Amino acid sequence: xxxxxxxxxxxxxxxxxxxxxxxxxxxxxxxxxxxxxxxxxxxxxxxxxxxxxxxxxxxxxxxxxxxxxxxxxxxxxxxxxxxxxxxxxxxxxxxxxxxxxxxxxxxxxxxxxxxxxxxxxxxxxxxxxxxxxxxxxxxxxxxxxxxxxxxxx
Amino acid sequence: xxxxxxxxxxxxxxxxxxxxxxxxxxxxxxxxxxxxxxxxxxxxxxxxxxxxxxxxxxxxxxxxxxxxxxxxxxxxxxxxxxxxxxxxxxxxxxxxxxxxxxxxxx
Numbered sequence: 001x002x003x004x005x006x007x008x009x010x011x012x013x014x015x016x017x018x019x020x021x022x023x024x025x026x027x028x029x030x031x032x033x034x035x036x037x038x039x040x041x042x043x044x045x046x047x048x049x050x051x052x053x054x055x056x057x058x059x060x061x062x063x064x065x066x067x068x069x070x071x072x073x074x075x076x077x078x079x080x081x082x083x084x085x086x087x088x089x090x091x092x093x094x095x096x097x098x099x100x101x102x103x104x105x106x107x108x109x110x111x112x113x114x115x116x117x118x119x120x121x122x123x124x125x126x127x128x129x130x131x132x133x134x135x136x137x138x139x140x141x142x143x144x145x146x147x148x149x150x151x152x153x
Numbered sequence: 154x155x156x157x158x159x160x161x162x163x164x165x166x167x168x169x170x171x172x173x174x175x176x177x178x179x180x181x182x183x184x185x186x187x188x189x190x191x192x193x194x195x196x197x198x199x200x201x202x203x204x205x206x207x208x209x210x211x212x213x214x215x216x217x218x219x220x221x222x223x224x225x226x227x228x229x230x231x232x233x234x235x236x237x238x239x240x241x242x243x244x245x246x247x248x249x250x251x252x253x254x255x256x257x258x259x
Contacts, residue, residue, distance in 0.1 A: 018195055021195055021196065022195050022196060022197065025195075025196040025197075026196050026197040026198075029196060029197060029198045030197070030198075033198070033199075053159055053160060054159075054161070055163045060164075061163035061164055062163065062164040063155075063163075063164070064155055064157040064159065064162055064163050064164075065155075065156070065157070066156045066157055066158060066215070066233060068208075068211065068235075070204060070207055070208055070211070071199060071204050072199065072200045072201075072203035072204045072207060073197075073198065073199050073200065074190070074193055074194050074197055074198060074199070074200050075194070075197055076194070076195060076196050076197025076198075077194065077195045077196070077197075079197065080194070099197075106199075124159065125157075125158045125159050127158065129235055129236075129237065131237040131238075131239065131245070132239065133203060133239065133245065139194075140190075140194070140200055140203070142203070142204075142207055142237065144207075144211075144235060144237075146158060146233075146235060147158060148157040148158050148159050150163060
């Protein structure tokens with residue numbers, strides 16, 4: 001009779017386990033990602049990214065090369081679960097805000113890394129694009145940053 | 154071939170406009186990656202396999218675009234834009250388009 005109870009409520013236990021796993025590991029990964037983002041942002045401070053379309057006054061630029069940085073980032077089980085409730089009650093959902101912020105900062109960092117790899121420290125005309133990736137009911141988003149890396153004399 | 158998302162080519166002069174060129178590719182992720190991504194959806198974080206897939210697809214779209222530009226005698230593509238569209242679950246079209254021009258050093 002006892003095993004019957006556990007079997008009948010198995011779905012509920014699996015759901016609970018996934019929620020706890022998603023919350024715990026998801027939080028840990030997010031914190032680590034933020035640490036890595038902050039460290040690399042410091043290190044890449046000398047690479048300048050602007051979204052202006054023209055070469056800044058006083059800069060002599062000769063070459064121009066398209067550079068881009070992209071990242072596909074996924075929500076965790078807990079956030080996806082809570083998002084379901086949010087969609088019903090409305091309001092601000094902090095979990096997805098941080099998800100998108102992480103993706104956007106990561107994309108910009110990769111753009112700067114790509115520029116640096118080409119020996120450039122100035123990127124102009126930077127644009128962001130984001131797309132949701134259609135999949136098996138997964139909540140994941142791709143953020144792309146692209147711009148023109150200049151060879152400054 | 155100079156590829157840029159600016160309307161002008163720094164240090165160069167545009168001598169002729171040759172019209173819009175584009176390149177696109179439709180990519181689907183394979184089942185193995187999809188299953189792994191499914192696990193990743195429990196704990197969240199970056200889906201590295203998808204990031205690579207999108208980067209490869211975008212590189213291919215740019216390559217096809219520059220091939221088209223070369224075929225009509227251009228030596229630069231300016232004002233490049235990217236568009237991504239999810240066609241069905243698990244497949245995406247990546248399009249790159251821009252203006253083919255000929256340039257010479259100013």
